[in-house]
Amino acid sequence: MADKVKIGLIQLCGCSGCHMSLLDLHEKLLDVLPNLEIVYAPIVADVKEIPNDIDVFCVEGGIRNEHDKHLVEEIREKSKIVIAWGTCAAYGGIPGLGNLYSKDEFLNTIYSTVSTDNPGEIPNEELPELLDTVKPISDIIKVDLVLPGCPPRPEHNAEAIVALLEGREPKLSTKIVCDDCPRKKEGTYPEKFKRTFEGTPDPERCLFEQGYTCMGMATKSGCGAMCPKAGVPCRGCFGKTSAVLDQGAAAANAYAASGKAALKIPDKVALFNRFSMAAALIPKKIEK
Ligand code: SF4
Ligand code: SF4
Numbered sequence: 001m002a003d004k005v006k007i008g009l010i011q012l013c014g015c016s017g018c019h020m021s022l023l024d025l026h027e028k029l030l031d032v033l034p035n036l037e038i039v040y041a042p043i044v045a046d047v048k049e050i051p052n053d054i055d056v057f058c059v060e061g062g063i064r065n066e067h068d069k070h071l072v073e074e075i076r077e078k079s080k081i082v083i084a085w086g087t088c089a090a091y092g093g094i095p096g097l098g099n100l101y102s103k104d105e106f107l108n109t110i111y112s113t114v115s116t117d118n119p120g121e122i123p124n125e126e127l128p129e130l131l132d133t134v135k136p137i138s139d140i141i142k143v144d145l146v147l148p149g150c151p152p153r154p155e156h157n158a159e160a161i162v163a164l165l166e167g168r169e170p171k172l173s174t175k176i177v178c179d180d181c182p183r184k185k186e187g188t189y190p191e192k193f194k195r196t197f198e199g200t201p202d203p204e205r206c207l208f209e210q211g212y213t214c215m216g217m218a219t220k221s222g223c224g225a226m227c228p229k230a231g232v233p234c235r236g237c238f239g240k241t242s243a244v245l246d247q248g249a250a251a252a253n254a255y256a257a258s259g260k261a262a263l264k265i266p267d268k269v270a271l272f273n274r275f276s277m278a279a280a281l282i283p284k285k286i287e288k
């Protein structure tokens, strides 16, 4: 091994969970750490300036404000490889649901109902300007690798790091969650959908076919169908596969086959686009 790989880590509009998933590598960290030099990671070390000539930059979180935008542009200029690390960076993640509201609605709600200091007063200085919407980082810069998941699986972090060290493409799944799910599908559609806590699901049968709002058919695999294996519908946290342009549209298409039952789902937008609203195509068309 020649020089160490210089790596940068940053959290933008995210929760730090992706950083924690790196620590979840446990003893595997010992295999990769000797080959890495972490040159920028504000979450663990106080380095003010982003250094030049970074080999790999892992960006957690999407773009919410002008400061995030400025940082990610600087990161792009100074890095050879930029990874959209986790679903917030890749597709906006849960913060992207804020795009259902205008910037003014968002600020008024936060500062009139949540803030206890000077309620109703919206600060206009010393805070970076909010953008109109949360954006995946690929809306602002070119991204070299998408590592989805909320958070990404530790083994995917390891595979990405090792692949980059070895100069090859990481081996990541291209399938959907249903492909990894052991539950039996009979090709039927439910007459009505129900909440996760209603009834007791049959442990063998597909949750969607039992009327639970599973997103496995519209979600990239990689987690080993962790949730449906545990009796909980997939919520879609790995985002879309490369075979489709929009996760929400893929889910809507699958649910439409159940006819009237799907029409009665109360919050279809947040079900189908829970993790990918900021990357959804229809709002982008309306923005234009
Ligand atoms: S992808 Fe999930 S774990 Fe990562 S920053 Fe977003 S919310 Fe947190
Ligand atoms: S339970 Fe969900 S993930 Fe499993 S086969 Fe059915 S729709 Fe797919």
Ligand code: SF4
Pocket: 150, 177, 219, 220, 223, 224, 225, 226, 227, 228, 233, 234, 235, 236, 237, 238, 239
């Ligand atoms: S089953 Fe779905 S929601 Fe659960 S971890 Fe996997 S992709 Fe995420």
